Amino acid sequence: MARTKDPAVRTLLLNRAAQMLRMRQPVTLRALVAGTGVSTMAVYTYFGGMDGLWKALRQEGFTRLAAKLAAVTTSADPVRDLAALGAAYLANALENPDLYRVMFDEGFDLEDTGAADETLHRLVHAIDRAKANGRFRDEIDPLELATQSWTIGHGLASLVATGPLPHQALAHGVPMLTALFTSAGDEPDRCRQSVERGWGLMPPAGPGSRERSDRP
Amino acid sequence: MARTKDPAVRTLLLNRAAQMLRMRQPVTLRALVAGTGVSTMAVYTYFGGMDGLWKALRQEGFTRLAAKLAAVTTSADPVRDLAALGAAYLANALENPDLYRVMFDEGFDLEDTGAADETLHRLVHAIDRAKANGRFRDEIDPLELATQSWTIGHGLASLVATGPLPHQALAHGVPMLTALFTSAGDEPDRCRQSVERGWGLMPPAGPGSRERSDRP
DNA sequence: CCACAATACATAGCATCGCTATGCTTTCAG
DNA sequence: CTGAAAGCATAGCGATGCTATGTATTGTGG
Numbered sequence: 001m002a003r004t005k006d007p008a009v010r011t012l013l014l015n016r017a018a019q020m021l022r023m024r025q026p027v028t029l030r031a032l033v034a035g036t037g038v039s040t041m042a043v044y045t046y047f048g049g050m051d052g053l054w055k056a057l058r059q060e061g062f063t064r065l066a067a068k069l070a071a072v073t074t075s076a077d078p079v080r081d082l083a084a085l086g087a088a089y090l091a092n093a094l095e096n097p098d099l100y101r102v103m104f105d106e107g108f109d110l111e112d113t114g115a116a117d118e119t120l121h122r123l124v125h126a127i128d129r130a131k132a133n134g135r136f137r138d139e140i141d142p143l144e145l146a147t148q149s150w151t152i153g154h155g156l157a158s159l160v161a162t163g164p165l166p167h168q169a170l171a172h173g174v175p176m177l178t179a180l181f182t183s184a185g186d187e188p189d190r191c192r193q194s195v196e197r198g199w200g201l202m203p204p205a206g207p208g209s210r211e212r213s214d215r216p
Numbered sequence: 217m218a219r220t221k222d223p224a225v226r227t228l229l230l231n232r233a234a235q236m237l238r239m240r241q242p243v244t245l246r247a248l249v250a251g252t253g254v255s256t257m258a259v260y261t262y263f264g265g266m267d268g269l270w271k272a273l274r275q276e277g278f279t280r281l282a283a284k285l286a287a288v289t290t291s292a293d294p295v296r297d298l299a300a301l302g303a304a305y306l307a308n309a310l311e312n313p314d315l316y317r318v319m320f321d322e323g324f325d326l327e328d329t330g331a332a333d334e335t336l337h338r339l340v341h342a343i344d345r346a347k348a349n350g351r352f353r354d355e356i357d358p359l360e361l362a363t364q365s366w367t368i369g370h371g372l373a374s375l376v377a378t379g380p381l382p383h384q385a386l387a388h389g390v391p392m393l394t395a396l397f398t399s400a401g402d403e404p405d406r407c408r409q410s411v412e413r414g415w416g417l418m419p420p421a422g423p424g425s426r427e428r429s430d431r432p
Numbered sequence: 433c434c435a436c437a438a439t440a441c442a443t444a445g446c447a448t449c450g451c452t453a454t455g456c457t458t459t460c461a462g
Numbered sequence: 463c464t465g466a467a468a469g470c471a472t473a474g475c476g477a478t479g480c481t482a483t484g485t486a487t488t489g490t491g492g
C-alpha cells in the first residue's frame with residue numbers, strides 16, 4: 001500500500017556511477033544525479049547513502065568479474081584453464097581499473113557474496129580436475145592452492161592496474177603460475193606449455209580504453 | 217630576507233597524520249591542525265595542500281618500510297634472507313595497514329623514489345648472492361625475480377591487511393616463495409627450509425595494534 | 433471502486449570539507 | 463636599521479554528503 005521503487009532508476013544510477021568511474025570523474029552525489037532527472041534523494045531511497053552506492057558498486061564489480069570468468073571455456077587441460085582464468089581475472093582488472101580498486105578498497109562488505117564465492121569456486125573446480133588428471137598431487141588442498149593463485153593474480157593486477165609496474169609486467173604471470181603449479185606436482189615443461197596456452201588469451205598491452213574526460 | 221620554515225612543524229603534521237591514519241580517524245585538514253596550535257595554512261606552506269600531504273605520507277611509508285627492511289640481518293643463506301625480507305615487508309604492511317594502503321593507492325608519485333628503489337635493490341642483491349652461491353640458475357634475471365617476489369608479497373599484504381583473507385593466510389607466503397625460488401633453480405627441500413627459516417621471524421597473528429578510536 | 437496510508441521523490445537547508453584571499457607578523461639580507 | 467619576502471592566522475567561498483520537510487503517487491483493505 002505504497003509506492004514501489006522503480007528498479008530502472010537503481011540500475012541507471014549504478015551504470016552511471018560505473019561510467020563516471022571509468023571516465024575518471026569524481027563520483028559525487030550531486031554530479032551523479034545531475035542530468036538523470038532524479039534528485040539526490042534517489043540515492044538514499046535506493047542505496048541508503050553514498051556508502052550503499054559504493055557497496056552496490058563493489059557488487060557490480062564482482063558480478064562483471066564473474067561474467068568475465070564464466071566466458072572462459074573449459075578445455076581438457078585443467079592447468080591451461082587455470083591460467084586462462086587468471087588471464088581473464090587480470091583482463092577484467094585492467095579493463096576497469098577504477099572499479100577493481102573500489103572492489104578491494106575499504107572493506108569487502110557485499111550484499112551478496114555469491115559472486116565472489118563463485119570466482120573462487122571456479123578455481124577450486126579446475127584444481128580438482130587437475131588432481132583427477134594426475135597433474136597435481138593428491139595431498140594438494142584445492143582451496144589453499146586457489147587462494148595462492150588468487151594472491152598472484154591480485155598482486156599482479158594491483159601493481160599493474162593502478163600501481164608502478166608497466167603493462168608488460170603482466171608477462172610475469174606465466175613464470176609465477178608455472179612455478180606455483182609445478183610445486184603442486186605438475187611436470188615443469190608440460191606445465192609451462194599449459195600455462196602459456198591459457199595465458200595466451202591475455203589481451204595485448206594496448207592503450208587503456210578509458211577516455212579520461214575531466215570535463216563532464 | 218624572509219622567514220624560514222620550521223621543520224618541526226612539518227614532521228609534527230606528518231606524524232600526527234600518520235597517527236590519525238593508525239587510529240582510523242579521517243585525516244581531514246581541519247582535524248589535522250586542531251590541537252596543534254598551527255592553522256590550516258600550515259598544511260599549504262609545508263605541503264601545498266592535502267594532495268602534498270598524502271604524497272609526503274606515502275614517502276613516509278616507504279621510509280618506514282626501508283627502515284624495517286634494513287633491520288633484517290643478512291646471513292650466509294641468501295634464500296633465507298629473501299624470505300626474511302618478504303616477512304619484514306608483510307610485517308610492516310600489517311603494522312600500518314592504512315599507511316600501506318595510502319602508499320599503493322591513487323598513484324605512486326613520490327618526492328624521492330630512492331626509498332622505493334632501495335627496497336627493490338635489497339631483493340636484487342639477495343638474489344645476486346643466491347646466484348653466486350649456486351642456489352639460483354645463472355640465466356635468472358635478478359630484477360624480474362625480485363619483481364615476482366614483490367608481487368607475491370604485495371598480493372598477500374593487500375589481501376590480508378585490508379582485504380578478505382584472515383591473518384593466518386600469511387602462512388601462504390612460505391609455499392609461494394618456495395615455489396618461486398625452486399623454479400629459479402634452488403633445490404626444493406633445501407629451499408623450503410631456508411624460506412621457513414627466514415619466514416619464521418614473522419610476528420604471530422595477534423590482534424592488530426590499532427586502537428580503533430572513532431572519537432577524537 | 434475508493435479513500436487511506438505508506439512510500440517515493442523534490443526542495444531547501446545544515447555542518448563540514450578543501451582551498452584561497454587578505455592582512456598581520458616575523459625575520460633574514462643588504 | 464630598514465625593507466621586502468615569507469610564515470601564519472582569520473574569514474569566507476564553493477562543493478560535499480546528508481537530513482528535515484512538504485508534496486505527489488500508488489498499492490491495498492473495506
